[in-house]
Amino acid sequence: TLFEGISIVIIVLIFFLGSWRSALVVALTIPFSLLFAFIIMRLTGIPANLLSLGAIDFGIIVDGAVVMAEHLIRRYKKATIEERKEGIVKITMLSAQEVGREIFFSVAIIILAYMPILLMTRVEGKLFSPMALTLSFAVVGSMLAALTLIPVLISFVYNKVVSNTDSEVKEHKNIVLDYLDKKYSKLLGGLLNNYKKTVYIGMAVVFVLIAFGARLGSEFLPELDEGSIFIRGNFPAGISIQENSTYSPKIRKVISKYPQISYIITQAGRNDDGTDPFPANRNEILIGLKDYKLWSDTITKKKKKKMVRTDLEHALPSVRFSSGQPIIDQVMEIVTGSAADLAVSIVGDDLQLMRSKADSIVSIVNKMKGSAAVNIEQEGPQxxxxxxxxxxxxxxxxxxxxxxxxxxxxxxxxxxxxxxxxxxxxxxxxxxxxxxxxxxxxxxxxxxxxxxxxxxxxxxxxxxxxxxxxQTNIYHYNGKRMITVRTNIVGRDQVSFVKELEGKINKTVKVPKGYQIIYGGQYENLERAGKQLLLTIPLTIGLVFILLFSLYKNFKDTLITMACILFALGGGITALLLRGYYFNVSAGVGFVSIFGISVMAGVLLVSALNRANVGISDESSRETVEKVSKEQLRAILSILVLAVLGLIPAATSTGIGSDVQRPLATVIIGGLLSTLVFAPLIIPALYYWIHPTKKI
CATH class of the missing domain: 3.30.2090.10 (Multidrug efflux transporter AcrB TolC docking domain; DN and DC subdomains)
Structure with a gap:
């Protein structure tokens, strides 16, 4: 995935910069940034693995360098004979100073947007904090390269051409970009003629896209593919460990007929280290899978898991089987006490009363759409x-x-x-x-x-x-006895399932005073992570606002630039809906990420308009807005397209461990694409509306 990302970025750089030498100069930012990141990771003890490197976007890493290189090249082409005679060093220094502040603040905003992710705790913190830190380290390295290394190397590439005052600096002809320039210029002229309608209609479309978020379901995390299947079999209570173990060969024989399976390990009773308090009727089955490349296109892991469970249920009808994956199941059992998607616990003193209430809840859950592997975790009396x-x-x-x-x-x-x-x-x-x-x-x-x-x-x-x-075992919660009904959720999101179940339980299951019903399992993680995101997302927006205000020193330009956050939000929501993903912690981290990345397009456009000193009259102001917006189109296209294409491998990857990264990459791609569409159209009209008579 990393190699694919780098290759795509280099090809796109050549397309936008028009020179393979300039593209390679900008691409040098990637090894420089990674080296910088690896040094800091080594010093801070962060390992290089899927969690820390899985969602690194090389398009984002080179964005600052692209802005610097594109601005320098455009400045070389516009340089007068007198400026060229003074030497390329002076032109380079002045040009680098023009965009250096924008690059610094844009990169600072991206880094600042990732910082609230570090506030996450437990499972979600372990999953996404390494990525946030690694990407922040790499982006800092890219900023250093963009402000120091890139101006020097680009000046070397263009030194001979700029120094030759007898000929002009040739402009690279790109049929696609030239066509987009013409169409954009014509479209922008019409939009500026009706700038109020443009803003109203554009923002209305954006808010409609954001409103689609109400249709998104919610879950804690997508199912992480560990490359194996973990099945728990609960034999009838009272079976001895010796009799339980006699069924293990039969279980292995039933499963081993499938060619996609590489190994099968069964374990009767509790594990050897004694950390799991399971009775003798428990049998755990670990199934290793061969590389998916060797599988037929017609079979998936999900189908294979269902087939294995069905075969086991037919072979051993008196055994209750539930399936999952070894690592995440162990983590969930340690963190929440249950590996199930949802665990409904009745807490109190009278076990007989609690057992009857648990039986009632089981009958309710079994009738609900999406329930699977419903059972009471604790064995009944024997x-x-x-x-x-x-x-x-x-x-x-x-x-x-x-x-x-x-x-x-x-x-x-x-x-x-x-x-x-x-x-x-x-x-x-x-x-x-x-x-x-x-x-x-x-x-x-x-x-x-x-x-x-x-x-x-x-x-x-x-x-x-x-x-x-x-009782064979008695579970406790805060000093009181507990009985738990567990269920997995298939084909629907966790939040809607729990809300429906909670309503039915409140209507039909009455618990006496001193007893309580607690909803846990993965849903417990979802509730906690949701509360963290409610803090993280507003905090990110607030930090971005503060940094933008320190850049512009006024509220108008700050709010204009922050409109890009709305553009990105609408696109990210739409992308999740189109791919059929639920909103989860991974997607939430993606939204936090695009709040910083999307603002970069607004910073480039608004800062360029401010540098152009929009004139007093409406006519000159309009012409300047149109001219500057057209000049910045290629820069905006390059940084956003690079960021999008750099994440496509992560968004489409199907390898082990990619499940957590796909929603994150999908949100960023969708958000940046919508920013790419709306920012060049709405930001100029909004700026022209708010600054119609800005003085020189």
């Missing part, structure tokens, strides 16, 4: 062996309660009596009754305890030995 020691009876026989407990421990559980040393190794020697003497309740009742006078007393004369109904 028979347990209870040995209740009667203290009066033990005292009558002169036996201590601890003596009875020791016999039970040694006979049933096993007890270490000594240690065997083998060099540096140590082994506990454990004594335990043979299986046939502890296999049923009658054998346990006949266990003998020695009294003080040496008599052997059966345990059933000292304790009540029986089977009772009891």
């Amino acid at each position: 028979e347990q062996l209870s040995i209740h020691i009667d203290r009066e009876k033990t005292a009558r026989f002169g036996i201590n309660v601890s003596d009875v407990q020791d016999i039970i421990e040694a006979a049933i559980g096993g007890k270490a009596i000594t240690t065997l040393y083998d060099g540096v190794k140590r082994y506990d020697i454990v004594v335990r009754y043979l299986p046939q003497h502890r296999a049923n309740i009658d054998e346990i009742k006949s266990l003998l305890v020695t009294s003080t006078n040496g008599a052997l007393i059966p345990i059933d004369q000292l304790a009540d030995v029986s089977f009772i109904q009891g």
Whole structure:
């Protein structure tokens, strides 16, 4: 993806600059910026991986250099004979000073727009903070290159041509750009003649696009493809670990028939490190997948996962299967307590009451569109062996309660009596009754305890030995008991699903005072991330406003430039709708990013208009606005097209780990395309409206 991005940027640079030498000079910004970023990453301990490098846009990195190079080349072509005689160094210095401030502030705005992303915490912070830092480091490097390296190298490229005063500096002929210039000049003239209508209609279209955002669903993150499938099988409660493990070969046989699968690992019971409190009826299946390039075009991972689950459900109808992916499932279980998309927890004291409420919620969820793999995470009550020691009876026989407990421990559980040393190794020697003497309740009742006078007393004369109904595991939340209903959500967004479910639960499931219903799982992350974005996005807009005001020193030009944020917002929303994506944290980070990037187009245009000193009369003001806007068209086209094309590989990538980057890249591309359309048309008309009689 990185190589594709660099290649696309170089080709587009040649197209816009008209010279392969100039294009290569600007392209030198990429290795310079990456080297600068890698040095800072090394110093700050940020690793180079998919999270830090996955969404780097080389088009954004070279934007400052493109603006500098394009302005210098245009200035060389306009230089008079007297200026050329004074030397290219002076022309270069004066020209670089004209746009240096704009480049500095534009890049500063881009960096500042990424800073609020660093406020994100938990999963979303881990995913996007490395990208924000890495891109900020690279953009700082590109700014240094644009302000120092590019003017020097461009002057070397054009030194011979500019110094030769006997001939003019030839202008590169580009049929496509020349055609766009003519059409734009003609269109802009008509728009400026009706500048108020232009602004009204243009902004109305933008607000309509923004209004489409109400149709966007919401989710925490898109499903991240880890290149594997993780299936959890819950056998009927009470099954032993030995019997559970006998089904593992059958499970592997059912799955292994598919050629797309490279390996299958099954694990019965809880994991080896004991971090997951799962009972003996749990069986986890990790399925490794071959490279997708080897797959048929007619099959996808989603289809394959569904086929595997269907086959397992047919082969083992009494087992409840749920599917996911190993890494994200483990992370979600640690962070929220459940790997499901949605976990509805009933918290209280009475387990029987809570179980009945959970059963009611399960029936509601099963009837809802989009629900999948619905079940209660905690197993229901099952028979347990209870040995209740009667203290009066033990005292009558002169036996201590601890003596009875020791016999039970040694006979049933096993007890270490000594240690065997083998060099540096140590082994506990454990004594335990043979299986046939502890296999049923009658054998346990006949266990003998020695009294003080040496008599052997059966345990059933000292304790009540029986089977009772009891919980296999009890989950707690803030000191209270908890039962959780889990479900995955397929084919619809999480927010609408939860709102519908919440309404149905409120109508049909009544919980007593002291009990509460909590919505968690991935939805818990979505709620937290949504609150963070509600802080991050306004903070980004506020920081951009402050920096623009420090550039212009007036509210008018600041607000004109910030109109680009609205253009980008409408385009980003439209792009998500067209690709069928939900709004998620990745898309939210994309919106934060384009708020800084899109403003660069407005800064170029408004700053150029300010430098042109729009005249007193309406006629001269209009002509100046039209002339300057036409001159800046190529610069705006180049920076926005470069930024868009540089992100296309990330937006279309299907490799492992690309799922999180695609919504982000889609939002940026859509936002920049809409800025590319609206900024050259609306900004000049808006500027002409607000500055009709600006004095020289």
